[in-house]
Amino acid sequence: MVGGGVKVHAGARCLSVMGLQEFWRSYKVLIVMVPSLGLIHWSWYNLKGNPLLHKDKEEYIPEPGIVAYVSRSPPAAAKSKRVMKPQSWLRRNWLWAAGGAFVSIHLATWLMQTAMKSAVRSESALKQKTAEERLD
Numbered sequence: 001m002v003g004g005g006v007k008v009h010a011g012a013r014c015l016s017v018m019g020l021q022e023f024w025r026s027y028k029v030l031i032v033m034v035p036s037l038g039l040i041h042w043s044w045y046n047l048k049g050n051p052l053l054h055k056d057k058e059e060y061i062p063e064p065g066i067v068a069y070v071s072r073s074p075p076a077a078a079k080s081k082r083v084m085k086p087q088s089w090l091r092r093n094w095l096w097a098a099g100g101a102f103v104s105i106h107l108a109t110w111l112m113q114t115a116m117k118s119a120v121r122s123e124s125a126l127k128q129k130t131a132e133e134r135l136d
Helices: 020-026 028-048 065-070 094-135
Strands: none
Touching: 020 028, 028 094
């Protein structure tokens, strides 16, 4: 019985009693994955808000594809030589950048999971080995 008459199981522990080491052992995946997912979503939000990846309203001219092939070219006087600004690398290759970020995030997550699984397996093997030694 604890404080106000509440029964607590002998094996149950709260975070203050559990300690940081036990918390790390029990929740490794949670500790790694929550910040990772937070950083992924934060970076995606910032990537979407990047003005370099948005086309200016003045440059955008909606035109059906068929009209471009059927319509006659405008008279020579109406043609204007419009000088285009050189685009940045990110604006030209945004799909490669997004794809590379996507693949690298998933690869890093997989590597972290593999490392965590390896750590847990070695730790459990060590515990099992010490338990076997105690029995001998």
